[in-house]
Amino acid sequence: MANHAIKTHRLTKRYGATLALDSLSFSVGRNRIIGLIGPNGAGKTTLIKILTTQLKPTSGEAYVLGYELEKSIEIRKRISLLPQEVKAHFYTLTPFEYIYHYLRMRGLKRGEAKEKAREAVREFNINYADKLMVELSGGMVRKALVAMILSFNAELYFLDEPTVGLDPSARFELWQILREKAKSSTIFLTSHYIDEVSKVCDEVILLNKQILLQGKPEEIVKHYLPRFRKKVVLFEYADVGEYAVKKAGKYIFVYPQNESELEELTKSLISRGVPFKIEELTIEDLFLLGWAND
Numbered sequence: 001m002a003n004h005a006i007k008t009h010r011l012t013k014r015y016g017a018t019l020a021l022d023s024l025s026f027s028v029g030r031n032r033i034i035g036l037i038g039p040n041g042a043g044k045t046t047l048i049k050i051l052t053t054q055l056k057p058t059s060g061e062a063y064v065l066g067y068e069l070e071k072s073i074e075i076r077k078r079i080s081l082l083p084q085e086v087k088a089h090f091y092t093l094t095p096f097e098y099i100y101h102y103l104r105m106r107g108l109k110r111g112e113a114k115e116k117a118r119e120a121v122r123e124f125n126i127n128y129a130d131k132l133m134v135e136l137s138g139g140m141v142r143k144a145l146v147a148m149i150l151s152f153n154a155e156l157y158f159l160d161e162p163t164v165g166l167d168p169s170a171r172f173e174l175w176q177i178l179r180e181k182a183k184s185s186t187i188f189l190t191s192h193y194i195d196e197v198s199k200v201c202d203e204v205i206l207l208n209k210q211i212l213l214q215g216k217p218e219e220i221v222k223h224y225l226p227r228f229r230k231k232v233v234l235f236e237y238a239d240v241g242e243y244a245v246k247k248a249g250k251y252i253f254v255y256p257q258n259e260s261e262l263e264e265l266t267k268s269l270i271s272r273g274v275p276f277k278i279e280e281l282t283i284e285d286l287f288l289l290g291w292a293n294d
């Protein structure tokens, strides 16, 4: 058995003139959780598509569980993938049926598939297992899909943004389940949330077309993050004086440096009737503020 779950050498992907992955060389070991983080357009989904043999690289090599990418049948038997988006035509099934059919498709016998599907809805607290998928909220669908992917005993799981749309308690539950899974399998996940990767991952890869850093979450946090991890998101322009400000699409992000600055800023916005919300810093902020660009 190969020691590495994933190993790449100068892996490169171009879409026409767009360079999505620029000569990635990295490897990750087994039985651990690896977090792939990077801003929008960093190449995370592209890398997952290549490693799951859905997309061919332009050049370079990669080995998944010791198999070169050409051995796609061997690789696909051993992995399980949660994509970012789901096809809607399965929506007339219940979450339980959805999981059951997935396990049947992956070769499990009827009885075993039923047993595992039951276990999955129990483990993930899916108390809506008899409703149709089409009747569920986005977060509930996402949870059912994560349960489905993890119900199969894979050697390596690829989870593209598994916690998007989940409420805080469902996110927390999922982290526990992932930690348990990582005792006997490898999990490669993408995320935009810093708290998520620091709490759940053993190792983090910071990607922006190239690998900027690979290491323990603490190293990334120490290297790049400020101590105060909240920002204020304005829905319209307002003069905020001295605070660091970045425009991101139709929003304006303001970065106070501590709780008292945050309080002062929000009071002033409320008194002027400026609409805003407070959010945790995300990976995007690292890049917006230029912390991760060096």
Ligand SMILES: Nc1ncnc2c1ncn2[C@@H]1O[C@H](COP(=O)(O)OP(=O)(O)OP(=O)(O)O)[C@@H](O)[C@H]1O
Pocket (backbone or CB within 6 Å): 015, 018, 019, 020, 038, 039, 040, 041, 042, 043, 044, 045, 046, 047
């Ligand atoms: N099918 C495609 N054709 C052309 N360009 C593409 C295609 N897929 C991705 N790209 C481009 O490749 C780059 C990397 O995209 P990718 O979706 O891999 O990034 P990402 O890190 O997953 O982003 P996000 O966090 O927004 O999901 C982007 O510039 C994107 O526009």
